[in-house]
Amino acid sequence: MAKRVVCYINQFFAGLGGEEQAHVPPSSRPGVAGPAMQIQSLLGEEAVVVGTVICGDSYYGEHLEEAREQCVRMIAGFKPDLLVAGPAFNAGRYGVACGDICASVTGSLCIPSLTGMYRENPGVELYSPKTYIVKTADSARGMKDALAAMSSLAVKILRDIPLGAAMDEGYFPRGIRKNFFHKTNGAKRAVDMLLKKIAGEQFITEYEMPVFKKITPAAPVKDLSKATIALVSSGGIVPKGNPDHIRVSSAESYGVYDISSLDDLTPDNFESIHGGYDRVWANDDPDTVLPLDVMREMEKEGVFGKLYDQVFTTTGTGTAVAHAERFGQEIGEKLKKDGVDAVILTST
């Protein structure tokens, strides 16, 4: 029996109209519409496109929850084996809608899904871990190739053929690692890679480093004598006994500690729980990592206005970037609310 596929497309590709129709709420029709027609012809006898769900890009973006709920319901009604959305190319709202409906259908209906986008589409970063996003060109000029790649991945998924690496299959990495036995050992592969690098040849890393964002530097403090300054540290300095059970490595939390009545960190009140460096010196004098003593002295001398009453600490070793970013955002919100003017952050 042929497998059942549902397609999701926007108002434009459904032929309803352009921007002036972007507000239309979800609707569905049996069989194919727009690019779904081509998908059906590429799938051949492999599968039948049993229905197409259509939604205006602005509607989906502005009524995320309603649109998602309505579309999931319509898609579920067709009892599909696979959802194919887009391709969205570099259209931001469409990409987010395609990613969101794919992630939702896979998440709530346990039906596999795939879509197609250009690498800079914001939908890629948001949804690539949750669905298959095939790499496409940046505009509909690449429609033919996009539909061919998406259909070929669709067939593999429908036939339950184990997928190879994202790079080989042509979709954006989903952050999934699979173990396998390589013909050559790691040492030889590493040296081969190094030789290629030295020779200026192309090589493919087996362990991609995360790409960090850069931000524009904040404006400087104008009047230090009136400034409130906060201390933050990823050096694992916590009140003795680690009351918040912050992990010694791969931390998923941070602590907020009142230091308003303290002038000095000593082995009696604070300690280091950091699992990534030799803690002998930090335990002997925690000020060598979290410099409360000298900050307090300078505050008393009037070098700056005030030391903020709380310190924020965590252990920065093996900490996931996503967690570290969240800590930063939460701490930033609090400092902003409390009118703090600058931060000194120490790391080990």
Add this chain to the structure above:
Amino acid sequence: MVREIENTAGIPVVQIATIVPIMLTVGANRIVPGVAIPHPVGDPSRGEEGDKAVRRELLERALRAIQTPIEEQTIFTS
């Protein structure tokens, strides 16, 4: 963490740590190189007074950093 605090609060954050390339990579804008990984803001080998003097110098430098207008990531070495 350093980048997101600065981004969210909109205030200057100066990072003091020892491995400068990591601070550059994670996006710290104001950077003060520390003494050593296990004691970035102190030098216990110089005795109690010396240790504190080192800390004071680094923190004064950090305070200068947060008062300095910058356009890009900057390492404050003195």
